[in-house]
Amino acid sequence: MTTTPPAGTPAHTPARTRIGLLGTGPWAHRTQAPALAAHPDVDFVGVWGRRPEAAAEIAEAHGTRAYDDVDALFADCDAVAIALPPDVQAxxxxxxxxxxCHLLLDKPVATTAxxxxxxAEAAEAAGVASVVFFTLRFATGTSSWVTEQAAVDGWFTAHAYWLGALFSPDSDSVYAASPWRGEKGALWDVGPHALSVLLPVLGDVTHLAASGGHGDMAHLALRHASGASSTATLSLSAPPEASGVGVELRGASGVAALPNPWGPGAESFGAAIDALLESARSGTPHPCDARFGLRVTEILEQADTALTAARETAPRTATTA
Structure with missing residues (x-):
């Protein structure tokens, strides 16, 4: 059952793609919903969430409707954007x-390969387009930078770091209460961002090693199909003064660093909407489609296994009686 659309809700026209939103958390509030409501080629059909009152709140804020039946939302849409925990999303x-429905997914697609x-197989079987929202691949400045560096030959090494203060003692971030982030940590939350840059520039990962550090810190050492190697340092529990994000490439042409800042999240998500609409129109898979999301998940799962093994075999600190 759906509610009656508010007065003034625009009627669907063939030139506009009907997209619904799944999810009602902070990311949906701050990023997906505003971008969908503002996009000139989208009819923001409605919102479904596991908390009906939150779905109603988002719907009212953006002049659309709340759905209590997710399959009814699918039936009314050409595409869906998903802002849910990965293992609810999948x-x-x-x-x-x-x-x-075409799929605009969040990262990681799931926490198992x-x-x-x-x-990925469901999207391919149904013939629908898919895009995974890796922020750095759609944000103003960084998206073009990744494309430019991928066209440069001779990179032999790179270092990526994403040091967030989400779980620091003084954090007041609304995302700190996320159960899945608390359970899976930086590897699964921000690791996808690092891989989304390293893979298109250096090639697929052919070998990896992992070790832990302070809090949820994960250190990855990667070998790539191009012969290059890279490292990634990931944490959500860094002190605020030590937080930051960066990627540095080194090669025959010199050194290249990821631009910063990137721009508003809703603007980046708008670019991801554009990418989904173009892929759906043309039938050409986007580089950040569900198949790429699967590969990122496979690498993260392998890294998680290696990280667990490294932590289990790490020598315990000796204590003095």
Whole structure:
């Protein structure tokens, strides 16, 4: 059952793509919903969430409707944008694809390779387009930088770091209460961002090693198909004074550093909407489609296994009686 659309809700026209939103958390409030409502080529059809009152709040704020039946939302849409925890996202994305909806997914697609594979295979079987919202691949400045560096030959090494203060004692971030981030840590939350830059520039990962550090810190050492190597340092528990994000490439042409800042999140998400609409129109898979999201998930799962093994075999600090 759906509510009656508010007065003034624009009627759908063939030139506009009907997109619904799944999710009602801070990311949906701050990024997805505003971008969908503002996009000139989108009819923001409605919102579904696990908390109906939150779905109603977002719907009212953006002049659309709240759905209490997710399959009814799928039936009314050409595409869906998903802002849910990864292992809630994956099975719903499969259902949406089977209903004929194009997919605008969040990262990571899932926290198991099997879950992400089911999404990629469902999208391919249904013939729907898919885009995974890796922020650095769509943000103003960084998106073009990645494309430019991928066209440069001779990179032999890179270092990526994403040091967030989400779990620092003084953090007041609304994202700190996220159960899945608390459980999976930086590897799964910000690791996808690092990989989304390193893979298109240096090639697929052919070998990796991992070790832990302070809090949820993860250090990755990667070998790439191009022969280059890279490292990534990831944390959500860094002191605020030590937080920051960067990628540095070194090669025959010198040194290149990721531009910063990137621009508003809603603006970046608008670029991801553009990418999905173009892929759906042309039938050409986007570089950040669900199949790429699957590969990122496979690498993260391998890194998680290596990180767990490294922590279990690390020598304990000796104590003095």
């Amino acid at each position: 099975p719903l994305a499969v259902r949406a694809a089977q209903a004929g 099997d879950g992400a594979r089911q999404v």
